[in-house]
Amino acid sequence: MKKSTVTFIIRRLLQVIPVVIAIASLNFLLLHMTPGDAADIIAGQMGHATVEFTQQLRQEFGLDKPLYEQFFIYLGKLLTFDLGMSHLQQTPVIDLIVGRLPATLILMVSAIVISVAVGIALGIGAARRQGTLADSLISVLALVVYATPAFWLGLMLIVLFSIVFDILPSGGMTQIGAGFTGLDYILDVAWHLVLPATTLGLFYVAIYTRLMRASMLEVYSLDFIVTARAKGLSEGKIAWTHTMRNALLPVVTLAGVQIGHLLGGSILVETVFSWPGLGRLVFDALLQRDLNLLLGILFISSVVVVVANLLVDLLYSVLDPRIVHK
Amino acid sequence: MNRLQIFWFRFRRNRAATVGVVVLFAIILMAMFGPLIYAIDPFEMVGRPFTLPLDRFPLGTDVAGRDILAGLVHGARVSLLIGVLSSLTATIIGVTFGAIAGYYGGRIDDLLMRTTEFFLCIPSFVLAVVLVAIFQPDVVTITIAIAVVSWPSVARLARGEFIAHRDREYVQGCRAIGMPDWEIIVLQILPNALPPIIVVSSLMVATAILTESGLSFLGLSDPNLVSWGYMIGVARTVLRTAWWMAAIPGVMILVTVLAINLVGEGLNDALNPKLRK
Numbered sequence: 001m002k003k004s005t006v007t008f009i010i011r012r013l014l015q016v017i018p019v020v021i022a023i024a025s026l027n028f029l030l031l032h033m034t035p036g037d038a039a040d041i042i043a044g045q046m047g048h049a050t051v052e053f054t055q056q057l058r059q060e061f062g063l064d065k066p067l068y069e070q071f072f073i074y075l076g077k078l079l080t081f082d083l084g085m086s087h088l089q090q091t092p093v094i095d096l097i098v099g100r101l102p103a104t105l106i107l108m109v110s111a112i113v114i115s116v117a118v119g120i121a122l123g124i125g126a127a128r129r130q131g132t133l134a135d136s137l138i139s140v141l142a143l144v145v146y147a148t149p150a151f152w153l154g155l156m157l158i159v160l161f162s163i164v165f166d167i168l169p170s171g172g173m174t175q176i177g178a179g180f181t182g183l184d185y186i187l188d189v190a191w192h193l194v195l196p197a198t199t200l201g202l203f204y205v206a207i208y209t210r211l212m213r214a215s216m217l218e219v220y221s222l223d224f225i226v227t228a229r230a231k232g233l234s235e236g237k238i239a240w241t242h243t244m245r246n247a248l249l250p251v252v253t254l255a256g257v258q259i260g261h262l263l264g265g266s267i268l269v270e271t272v273f274s275w276p277g278l279g280r281l282v283f284d285a286l287l288q289r290d291l292n293l294l295l296g297i298l299f300i301s302s303v304v305v306v307v308a309n310l311l312v313d314l315l316y317s318v319l320d321p322r323i324v325h326k
Numbered sequence: 327m328n329r330l331q332i333f334w335f336r337f338r339r340n341r342a343a344t345v346g347v348v349v350l351f352a353i354i355l356m357a358m359f360g361p362l363i364y365a366i367d368p369f370e371m372v373g374r375p376f377t378l379p380l381d382r383f384p385l386g387t388d389v390a391g392r393d394i395l396a397g398l399v400h401g402a403r404v405s406l407l408i409g410v411l412s413s414l415t416a417t418i419i420g421v422t423f424g425a426i427a428g429y430y431g432g433r434i435d436d437l438l439m440r441t442t443e444f445f446l447c448i449p450s451f452v453l454a455v456v457l458v459a460i461f462q463p464d465v466v467t468i469t470i471a472i473a474v475v476s477w478p479s480v481a482r483l484a485r486g487e488f489i490a491h492r493d494r495e496y497v498q499g500c501r502a503i504g505m506p507d508w509e510i511i512v513l514q515i516l517p518n519a520l521p522p523i524i525v526v527s528s529l530m531v532a533t534a535i536l537t538e539s540g541l542s543f544l545g546l547s548d549p550n551l552v553s554w555g556y557m558i559g560v561a562r563t564v565l566r567t568a569w570w571m572a573a574i575p576g577v578m579i580l581v582t583v584l585a586i587n588l589v590g591e592g593l594n595d596a597l598n599p600k601l602r603k
Contacts, residue, residue: 022444034460147532147584149539152558152576159569257446264451268540272562282452286459286544298456302448309447 008317016310021075023302027295028074032067034291083296086285093296096281101300103173104277106189107270108262110197115204116255120248122205123212128239130217138209145206150265154199154272161195168195171274196273200265204258208251215247256312260305336596343592349585357406360399368396368552376568388557388571389564397552398578404553405582408469409535415473416534417527420480425511425519427481428488439485442478450475454537458546465548468541472534483526487519521597529590532583539579554579 065073077083083093126138145153162170169192174180180188219225220243228238263278270279278297285293338344366372371391372383379386385394427438457471491497492515500510539555541547547556554575561571 018440019444019447023448026448030456030460143587144580144584147587148580149536149543149555149558149576149583151540151543152572152579155558155562155565155572156569156576158565159573163566163569260447260449261451263449264454267451267455268543271544282455283544286455286546289459291456291460294456294459298448298452301452305449306447 005317009314012310012313012317016306019306020303023299023306024075024078025071027299028071030298031074031292031295078299083299084292086290086293086296089288089290089293093293094300096293097278097296097300100276100278100281101304102277103275104263104266104270104279107193107196107200107266107275107277108259110193111200111204111262111266112255114197114201115208116251118201119205119208120212120244120251122209123247123251124216124239124244126209126213127216127220128235135213139213142206142209145202146210148203149268150199150203151268151272153202154196154269157195157199158272170195171272173276196269196275199272200262200269203265204255204262207254207258211254212247212251215250216243219243219247252312252316256309256316259308259312260302263301263305333596337592340592340595342588343595346585346588346592349581350589353402353582353585354406356399357402360402364396364399366393366396368392368400372396376564379570379574385574386570389560389568394557394571394574397557398554398575400552401554401557401575401578402582404465404548404551405535405538405579408465408472408538409531409586412469412472412476412534412538413527413530415469416476416530417480417523419473420477421484421516421523423477423481424484424486425488425516428485429492429507429511429515431489431492435485438481442481445475445478448475451537451540454541455544455546458541463541463546463548465551468538468546468548471541472537475537476530476534480523480526480530484519484523487522488515491515491518525590525594525597528593529587532586532590535579535583535586 081094083097085091086093086096089096122138122142126135129135158170161168169175171192173192174185174188175192216239225238225242228242233242266277267279267282269275270277271283274280278301282294282297284290285297369392372393373387373391375387375389375391377383377387377391379394383393383395385398388394388397423438423442427435427442454471454475457474458467461467461471488511497510497514500514505514538547538553539558542553542555543559543562545556545559547553557575558572561568561575565572
């Protein structure tokens with residue numbers, strides 16, 4: 001690896017630290033804006049708390065200390081991933097989140113794969129047939145899907161594929177009580193993944209199709225494509241080997257930027273499909289007004305996005321060496 | 327031709343945008359006058375639950391016997407109001423950040439842009455959910471929450487525009503005659519930087535409506551107001567028996583968002599003709 005690449009990676013890694021501290025600060029701020037503190041809540045649950053008792057609880061939790069001191073205590077706890085307790089489920093917040101994170105990641109990764117693959121294919125297809133009926137049809141479809149609320153699309157897909165045709169499961173991650181293991185288990189999960197991943201991915205299919213189409217048309221107009229045509233290369237070869245590689249860059253960049261947005265979308269989609277991930281946890285936390293759990297989810301999901309962006313950037317510096325020298 | 331005519335001439339060349347304007351105008355009329363013409367309380371039980379559309383009520387009744395058309399008409403108000411207000415708020419915050427960062431540059435720019443980038447890192451929908459949950463859902467908190475998660479893109483755009491303008495001759499001229507900075511920013515550069523910002527904010531209305539529908543689907547809506555997302559959330563539990571109950575409000579969201587997107591693209595063609603491919 002070149003020295004400039006190494007310094008880039010180190011610089012990029014160091015940039016993560018202030019961002020995570022900023023996320024923690026925001027969380028701390030929001031925590032203090034919530035009506036009533038942990039002592040109030042616990043005292044309330046016990047039902048017979050006196051003012052003295054609540055005060056004693058505050059002392060125990062360090063809630064009577066000055067704010068800046070509380071902030072450092074909070075940061076210290078975050079370093080050990082101590083996000084406090086979920087008030088209602090009586091379980092550490094971090095345990096609840098770690099338990100649910102894999103399901104969300106599976107859903108997100110599947111949605112990204114679907115949307116990038118289908119979006120690129122449709123975008124190339126539309127660009128190569130610019131001005132034809134197929135091109136217009138793809139563009140109109142992309143516009144409509146782009147305007148569709150994902151959670152509603154999910155419900156309509158359930159109506160179509162689970163209720164009317166009865167070919168796909170309407171929710172959950174596995175067939176209840178089937179007790180599959182090994183390959184059968186993986187297939188079962190994949191089967192349950194089809195509808196939610198499609199629902200979450202379709203919105204991005206629309207975005208990537210439009211972007212890829214525009215990007216392809218732009219590259220098509222460049223000189224080196226004219227040269228390739230003049231050399232007598234086939235249109236297929238020009239599209240796949242010359243144009244696509246260059247047109248891909250904006251799509252990959254956008255896919256990286258949109259990880260946070262995707263996570264937000266998965267909350268809604270998981271709620272629709274009872275997918276046992278972070279989104280379901282958000283929904284449950286909302287029902288039970290478990291703010292500590294909600295803030296924990298905000299913190300961890302922000303960190304996930306920061307780390308994912310970091311990985312995309314690092315991958316990028318390897319794929320496209322020009323980035324390093326920017 | 328005056329400027330407005332030129333604008334309209336360019337806008338009309340985009341057929342889809344013209345259709346979008348007509349549809350959007352119809353929805354705005356529905357939001358403004360619908361509740362007056364179709365004066366049925368959307369929360370009142372007016373008939374038996376699960377009445378089919380076109381039976382006794384134009385679009386039937388929901389799980390609690392409430393008139394679905396009344397819900398749609400009242401929901402249009404909420405969606406458009408929150409969509410427009412939150413985009414406006416986000417635009418004001420974003421332009422303020424972007425203008426100061428772009429005009430002054432240096433340390434201020436660094437500080438403001440780091441803040442902007444930080445907000446871009448946080449999953450916006452999750453933050454909106456947390457904000458609304460903490461401050462209790464009503465029109466004001468939902469509007470502010472959506473604005474808080476939407477302004478960064480405007481800030482980036484405005485910053486770019488201000489950087490492009492700050493060293494132009496007309497700005498240097500203003501400085502030479504001793505015009506105060508705020509006047510240069512607000513009265514001189516801003517009008518020139520506005521066209522792309524208008525396009526982005528108009529498209530943001532569409533995103534804001536989608537976000538609002540998502541929030542109210544999760545139950546985070548003003549308890550005193552009907553919204554389309556809330557109606558879908560209610561209908562979700564009876565999807566197997568009455569799919570149209572969820573379908574109808576969703577179609578309204580789709581049509582509204584699509585119309586706004588088409589209008590936004592038309593604005594883009596008309597205001598930034600140079601960018602048109």
